[in-house]
Amino acid sequence: MLFYPVKILLSNDDGYRAEGLTALSAAIGPLGRVTIVAPDRNRSGASNSLTLDVPVRAVRYDEDAYYVNGTPTDCVHLAVSGLFAFEHDIVVSGVNDGANLGDDVLYSGTVAAAVEGRFLGLPAIAVSLCVEQDSPRNFAAAARVAAQLVERMRRSPPRGAVILNVNVPDLPDGRLRGIKVTRLGNRHRSKPIVPAKDPRGRDVYWVGSAGAGQDAGPGTDFHAILEGFASITPLQIDLTRHAALPDLERWLEIE
DSSP states (O other), X not given: OOOOOOEEEEXXXXXXXXXXXXXXXXXXXXXXXXXXXXXXXXXXXXXXXXXXXXXXXXXXXXXXXXXXXXXXXXXXXXXXXXXXXXXXXXXXXXXXXXXXXXXXXXXXXXXXXXXXHHHTTOOEEEEEEEOOTTSOOOHHHHHHHHHHHHHHHHHSOOSSOOEXXXXXXXXXXXXXXXXXXXXXXXXXXXXXXXXXXXXXXXXXXXXXXXXXXXXXXXXXXXXXXXXXXXXXXXXXXXXXXXXXXXXXXXXXXXX
16 A cells, blocks of 8 residues: 655644653654644643734754744644645644643644644644543653554545544553544533732732533543543534524524
């Protein structure tokens, strides 16, 4: 079987020095030409923000590797829209230091980097490691799952631009039970904000922790992780609630 040569763009939201990005590069490197464009610092929770009010700068720090003083979306946008003299084939974002399950995808810079790749016409994968307080932080295992998917794309290119949101439980080598295709669940309301004081005695606030899974039954990404499986959820850009359109039209007609 003949393979087309793939050029793979890696990014993340944890910053260019993140352990997860290093693991991802090591796992995917043998599969094609890899370039890295990642934020210069942790930009978790940046979502799909794009820097429009100031210029951004891309600085080369290694062979085919750059950091950008911007968001994950900035990184992918620059990389695909003219930073390089060649076109990429696939965008892979991660490995994120923490889960991106259910509602998390709306806030996640990891997912946003993949979404930007999709906006620009490329198949994209966002991969996250579902770490717990005392778990082993096995980024290499999650990176290997991502590499398997890239290899699958290399052998059989997907029709159209797709986004795969991948979450991997933080299990020791050999303990992962497999991969399940899932839908997004959702979380309970987040924990309250945490008030504190800065060194000058002024009020400051920390955003509270994410809530536990609420819609987390069989078929959801939450449930797959709980059962020891990697979760793969296909995402779409269209946020329209199509089933509500007729009801909304009738509501607007009420005098």
